[in-house]
Amino acid sequence: MTDSLTGLFNRRAFDIDMKNVEHNGVLSLIFIDIDNFRNFNNQFGHDVGDAILIKVGQTIQSCVRATDRVYRYGGEEIVLLLIDCDKKDAITLAEKIRTEISRLANTPYPQITVSLGVSSYPDDASNIHDVVVASDKALLMAKQSGKNCAIAY
Secondary structure (H helix, E strand, C coil): CECCCCCCEEHHHHHHHHHHCCCCCCEEEEEEEECCHHHHHHHHCHHHHHHHHHHHHHHHHHHCCCCCEEEEEECCEEEEEEECCCHHHHHHHHHHHHHHHHHHHHCCCCCCCEEEEEEEECCCCCCHHHHHHHHHHHHHHHHHCCCCCEEEC
């Protein structure tokens, strides 16, 4: 249920949680992708890439509430499940995460940026499956908009 590298919940945990989530109110998802991650592995090696994944995961964890769930969705993609969090608050959190990760450049790591896609239920979707699709589409829009930004669906 946890990713062995980052200690975050894994994709399997995400899939289970999304099937079982009680959503009597609002919930939001944030899809996060580390920009140009393949370049880090190619230029600095996989050990540096792994260290970046760990540090990004820790940075995200430091920004969220105790009730929020953070998952390594796959590769360099991370997903946040935010129960009782409306779209406005999710966008604010996404921007905070983006800013905090960009500050990692003052550490031994190379410049790291992330793109984020935000969507909420019921604002953007009528069911849980559709909120996942909406967040993924918003992430794609962030990537196509030049990266290093948070975009809401």
